[in-house]
Amino acid sequence: MASGWANDDAVNDQINSTIEDAVARARGEIPHGESLSECETCGEPIAQARRKAMPGVRLCIRCQQEKDSKKTSQAGYNRRGSKDSQLR
Template sequence: MASGWVNDDAVNEQINSTIEDAVARARGELPHGESLHECEECGEPIPEARRKAIPGVRLCIACQQNKDSKNKTHAGYNRRGSKDSQLR
């Protein structure tokens, strides 16, 4: 298969870098530290079961759902993609 200026593994490298970026972004959003007793957004109490299940939790369930719905719209643009894939 003619591939122009890219090596044979370019598609796999692009897929792998997209996955690595997504994993790094997800790991960066994981809570860390000591869990709060009250939500840092709205001040509502965070249930003990949630604090035990997610160490370092900082948001109540409603605020976390709101944050997750806003973050869902990530474009997924691969900065490492070839010029041809960026033109599509």
């Protein structure tokens, strides 16, 4: 069935691409490497249990909670466009 300029799997490709972008963004936020013994923001000691549970941790729990509360949701890129733009 003809669907204009897009191939039949275009919507699925867009959805998969959006999911791949979200996964890549989430993986980029995972700490890696050596854990710090002191928080890089406030200088307070980071508990050994936290460093063991989450390798690569750089912030104490309080600073991490503040950072997480300020984080906004990523809206993502609208790859599909509007219906009007597809009809032209």
